[in-house]
Amino acid sequence: KQEVTQIPAALSVPEGENLVLNCSFTDSAIYNLQWFRQDPGKGLTSLLLIQSSQREQTSGRLNASLDKSSGRSTLYIAASQPGDSATYLCAVNYGGSQGNLIFGKGTKLSVKP
């Protein structure tokens, strides 16, 4: 069964810290992997999309890496801010260009001022 696991389930850090969120997947034959942010009661905002041939993607203070062989991805957030507080979801696409996403349960991040 293809599963996506995110650790930790929740994380609280003081403002300014660099932090890493982890995502692991059971089947390494992925097509791509996408990180999303979700604010309470809201929809999902795409942060970074990594194709299976790529090792990392960067956007501003965010950097996502992908290691297919070990079945892992990490989302690195530099210089965290209170506005970064949200749930971060990792989603894996196994089905090619038409594939649907398999999501982890998310990491709930709280950045304290």
Place this chain on the structure above:
Amino acid sequence: DTGVSQNPRHKITKRGQNVTFRCDPISEHNRLYWYRQTLGQGPEFLTYFQNEAQLEKSRLLSDRFSAERPKGSFSTLEIQRTEQGDSAMYLCASWGIRYGYTFGSGTRLTVV
């Protein structure tokens, strides 16, 4: 186009009633997906359209659920004879080659 639009944002209904949700995808995206998310969980795939054709349905999509996408534009998701277990956030997404999935803000359904 500003993104994927979903209506209504919230819906409260009595058990046994029918409800319908609407999703307007990004206009140039021909693929449209429906997901369901319960509290504390990640979204789960329900169904997917390529233009007007419904190409895949999850086992989560019971006979009480039906989705349409007439003319390959907006889509509707109908739930008949709602049950309390149907309470969830229903998310719509469209897919484009550059940015992957773009999700709407969701419709939160509460069945009382």
